[in-house]
Amino acid sequence: MAKVPGLVKGLGVTFGTMMKTFKEGSNTVQYPHVKETPPLRARGVIALHEGNCTSCMLCVRSCPDWCIYIEGHKEMAPPRRAGGAARKVNKLDRFDIDYALCMYCGICVDVCPFDALFWSPEYEYSEPRIADLLHDKTKLGEWMETVPEAPELEVGADKKGKK
């Protein structure tokens, strides 16, 4: 077979793609109308399970760009069992994450020893004003609904590992 000149081949590639798009549709999706589902592990937004947080400040200290703000105080809670001693618990006053600063590294979720922070694949929370990207603890708590179950692991994985 004689060699097809590269110029003609190039024209063929673009024409072929055009016909393919005509027939099979494009590779893009029309975003606000159609949404792609991100994978389960996608790091979209951090959700806070407030009950688990002891305001131990580990996440604040390990955050590479210091975008987590925690304030808390100690409170006496009623005893668990009747007749027990009153307990001291940490009450969370403020838990803010500034998503204008966050670089989505996931270290805070990793270091949390009490499983209070989770990743949610939700991504539609852009704001016209940058100050609105500071999510307080109620807003972070609302993200808890969107947190998916951890995905199944691939064959050969060590099942007893982390959740």
Added chain:
Amino acid sequence: MSLLGDRQQLAYIAAQAADARVNVELETEGMTLNIGPQHPATHGTLRIIARLDGEQVLWADPSCGYMHRGYEKLTEVRSYPQVTALVNRIDWLGSFANEVPFILAAEKLMGVEAPSRAQHIRTILFELSRIANVTLFLGDLGVQLGAVTPVFFAFRDREYVLNLIEGATGGRFHPNFDRIGGLKDDLPAGFIDETRNVMKKLRGFCDQIEDLLFGNEIFQSRTRGIGVIPKDVALQYGMSGANLRASGVDWDLRRDQKLPLAYDKVDFKVITHPDGDSFARCWVRLQEVRESTRIVDQLLETIPAGPIMAKVPKIIKVPEGEAWVSTENPLGEMGYYVVSQGDMGPFRVKIRSASFNNISITPWLLKGVYVPDIITILASLYFILGDIDR
């Protein structure tokens, strides 16, 4: 200096002489053109000061540092997990590949070695990030040379790879998945089959780019014989990666050094090209994407079962010592010299990034070329600004 280098130098001297003569006769003077810091061809904020005579470059000087983020200094005040998150941003197109040498250096200091399953997955992700990186290069090459279509093909097919990386690590661009002693998590179910499909698609993409761009006579006339780097000059300037292999030096750290990665378990070719011109550099990268898809395919077959984390303490303190580890990153040799004094974070880290050394050849290479060739040469050298300025 070799024959070609001499010719380039002679052209430069002749151009200067001609310039001087014309200046006397016509009272014309050259023009200094600032290419960058904001210019579409500089992938960010590289500035090239070029002295032009008409469209011919008399001399050119790259001026970097516009994107300097001080990572070497930042690492001194960060703990090891935090540094991993930071170094993701050095070569932002192949981020996972940045983590690996740093983690390997820290592991070397601590005397731990990741389990073989973790090594395998590391290598797979390493190659995936190489594919994601070089795929975009192949598309961007078209834009630099005036073809609008290849970049969309590149974005289309890179998306599949990014989806894989996101599915496995959670981070699309900045995985931050590597931990000292292993990996953060195991692969999610279905990853292996999905990856096989994507590798097939990417081989199709390589064929498409080859038809659309590399076979094109205009493309060849723009790149062949432009920006020739002879073997010895490439070595003198400390080039690495595909730029060096395109000059005919058979040197690949994946094959040539022993690291706790799974490269010794696969069979792959190291692609070289004797010409050393822009076409050779682009061609070598195209073939390397093909080779990488083959590496990934082979590794998927042989992932061993087992844990993905070695036994390391929860709070990492690295014992005193110094370690140097470098790997063959998408852009070239990337290495970290980690000095530890036994703290939570490193005492000092020297980052050897590939692009910084690769563009140091530009003043030599750009002498006597035309303005459009500057763009061709810069595109074919393939640097990423984050990798130059760190």
Added chain:
Amino acid sequence: MNLATLLSADLPYWAQSLLRVLGGLVAVLLPAGTVVYLFLFKMMSFMQSRLGPMEAGPQGSMQLFAEVGKWLQKEDIYPARADKFIFKLAPLIVLASTFLLVVVVPFGPDALFTNFEAGVFYALAVSSVSVLGILIAGWASANKYSLLGGLRAAGQLIAYELPMVLAVVGVVIQAGTMNLQQIVLAQNADSMFGFSGLGNPYVITQFVGFIVFMIAVQAELTQTPFDMPIAESELVSGYMTEYSGFRFLIFFIGEFATAGVFSMIASVLFLGGWAVPFSWFGWTTIDSIDNWMNIVGPLILFTKMIVIVFFIMWVRFSFPRFREDQLQKFAWKVLIPVSLANIMVTAILKVAF
């Protein structure tokens, strides 16, 4: 009613002028809009496996109006050191050359702006005016990139005007006239080797001339692979770098309107223009053509234009760009000898038969 009588003395002068101006606007802006939507928005997107604009109007068909609205709102800025008067004049010169060019294009047996005897000569002359606009835009912007772009455009003009003229000379020899209307008639009334079913479109007999002409048109329109004056990855849009808002819009319209008008001229010269082969309806001369051709003729021309623009744009979206010196070499060493040989062969055959 005959359009010629409509445009002649029956109407007062102002009405005639108004009609001509309106006709000119339609003849320039309608192809430009169609070309932008059909090719720049849709075909390019489909070639890159995406859909292009979809939101404004059905299938994004109103996108262009949205874009125009956006450009009109923008501030009219010029660089501090620019030569302001010339800077503002430059886009108008570019657009003016398009309007000057459309004047000689025949749209139907009577639907034409002017029946100019030296039409080909005129068209080739005014088409170069746009490069003057580009050159002064590059100079007046007070920007080194623009200057390089403008100078490249000038170099390109010199290199490509010649093959274009020489390619058309073949047609002129074969038709024996420089009047574009007569060239259309000659193509459709004639026969090829005794077979008159297709007329005699010069794209077949003058195939070499057609190819050379289309390459020259590609260069004249500064479309890839000859878009060195714009070269967004090297010169940051060249002479257009400093333009914004309305003035950029004029450059933009000028670019695509000129593509449309040049394709019309190409279809007039090589594809038989507005007419269908006369043997289909038994016409012999221009007077025997039915009057409805004045309505259908422009549509036929429009269709042929779309076909030619398709090829121009197809090449544009597929190829990388030449280097300036390679372009000069290509023009002087390949195109000009080829077109000269074409003229010679045409002349010999013309005399022989």
